[in-house]
Every structure is written in C-alpha cells, then in structure tokens.
Amino acid sequence: MEPKEPQINKQVVSKQRVADHGEVYTSEREVNAMLDLVKQESVRIESRFLEPACGTGNFLIEILRRKLNIVANRYRKNQIEFERYSVIAISSIYGIDILEDNIEACKSRLLELFETGYKKLYMDNIKGTCIKSVKFILNRNIILGDALTLKTVDNPEEPIIFSEWSPVNGNMIKRRDFTMCNLLEAESSKISGGLFEDVYESDPAFLPKPVKEYPLTHFLRITNVE
Numbered sequence: 001m002e003p004k005e006p007q008i009n010k011q012v013v014s015k016q017r018v019a020d021h022g023e024v025y026t027s028e029r030e031v032n033a034m035l036d037l038v039k040q041e042s043v044r045i046e047s048r049f050l051e052p053a054c055g056t057g058n059f060l061i062e063i064l065r066r067k068l069n070i071v072a073n074r075y076r077k078n079q080i081e082f083e084r085y086s087v088i089a090i091s092s093i094y095g096i097d098i099l100e101d102n103i104e105a106c107k108s109r110l111l112e113l114f115e116t117g118y119k120k121l122y123m124d125n126i127k128g129t130c131i132k133s134v135k136f137i138l139n140r141n142i143i144l145g146d147a148l149t150l151k152t153v154d155n156p157e158e159p160i161i162f163s164e165w166s167p168v169n170g171n172m173i174k175r176r177d178f179t180m181c182n183l184l185e186a187e188s189s190k191i192s193g194g195l196f197e198d199v200y201e202s203d204p205a206f207l208p209k210p211v212k213e214y215p216l217t218h219f220l221r222i223t224n225v226e
Ligand SMILES: C[S@@+](CC[C@H](N)C(=O)[O-])C[C@H]1O[C@@H](n2cnc3c(N)ncnc32)[C@H](O)[C@@H]1O
Pocket: 021, 022, 023, 024, 025, 026, 027, 051, 052, 053, 054, 055, 056, 057, 058, 059, 096, 097, 098, 099, 102, 145, 146, 147, 148, 149
C-alpha cells in the first residue's frame, strides 16, 4: 500500500505513525508562540534554523513566512534584491525527517510559500532560474535522514551532509558542505551558538572542516556547480 499523504492541518496522521515515529505535529498557534520566544532571530533574514525532526515543516514554514515577510517589506520594489534575499532566507532553513512523505511535503510547502509571494509581486517577470535555485537549495537542505544515527535513510552508511550557503560580494554565494556529525562535534565543544562557522570564530580549535567546497557562484546559477 502507498504511504498515506501527510495531512498538513491535522496533528496526527495515523495511530500507527504515532506509535512508530512519535509523529504528532505542533499546531500553528503553539509554533508561533514558541517562535515568539526567539522573535529577533526568526525575523533575521540570514539566521540559520535546523529542525532535526521537522515532520511536514510546521516550524520551518512559519520561520520562512516571517523571513519572507521581511524580505517583501524591504525589497519589493527591487526584484533582484527581493530574489537574492529570498534565496538567502530559504538557504538558512534546514530540516531532517525519517519519513520520505514528510520530507516531500515539507519541501513542497516551503517552495509553494516562496512561489506564491514571488508570483504575487512579479507576476509576468518571475525567473525560472530563481525558482530552480530555490528548488535546488530545498533539495539539499531538507534531508531524508535519521537524526539519531546522523545517516541518510536511503543509505545507512552515508552521513547526513549539510550545505552552508554564504552570501559574498552581493549576488555571489559560497557553498561549503559539512557532515552533521562534524558540526555537532564542534557544537558540543562550545557552550552556546548557532549552526555554522560564525559560532566558532572565537575558538578556531573547534572549527568544523568542510568535506567539500565549491567555487563562488551567482545565486541564480547555483544549480550549475558541482
Ligand atoms: C512529534 S513529530 C514533530 C514534527 C514537527 N517537528 C512538528 O513539531 O510539527 C516527530 C517527527 O519526527 C520524525 N522522526 C522520528 N524519529 C526520527 C529520527 N530518528 N530522525 C529524524 N526524524 C525522526 C517523525 O517522522 C515525525 O515527523
């Protein structure tokens, strides 16, 4: 039998999924109340969020909504700036879930949220390259994996790898890939902090090492770089 399509507005899909995976979604009201506790970060366009059991993305969608509202308010009159900051907002959101249908639903929701706002503002002028970059980033950032073993679901030998996307010189992006395991090791050596390198500046002994670095690339062409 095909897996049941996750139902975004329900907190429970089935008793079986609750028993197997503890799958009970957080309601929108609770999500927003929790995000209000870190309000400043949730409206900072480039602040990085990782949800290690993201389900269909109830937290990630509200974080993205807050960030994209800021982007639209600030940059709606300048299309390239709107696109650039939207890509930065999306590239800072990360999720892992162990169920494939949840990951697919999560990526679709995040993409749809961006596309709806983008089309509303620039109807006839939307760029295929921008949508392509956003899809590419979502496919890299929202990962089908096991947050306990830190391995992918498709290949339990393969580590979960996250891409860091750093804006450089206006329209360029630097991509560096890290294993989640390495990020957590470095993180546990610190008392507090965020996801990537800005956290480790004060103590270079614990800098996580990228497994791969990519050349600087224009944000509308990131799908071209391997
Ligand atoms: C309680 S739900 C929470 C979903 C979402 N965070 C929310 O608050 O709406 C738990 C989620 O964790 C996922 N999950 C369970 N075990 C996991 C694991 N080892 N690694 C990653 N995700 C897991 C389930 O598939 C489910 O989507």
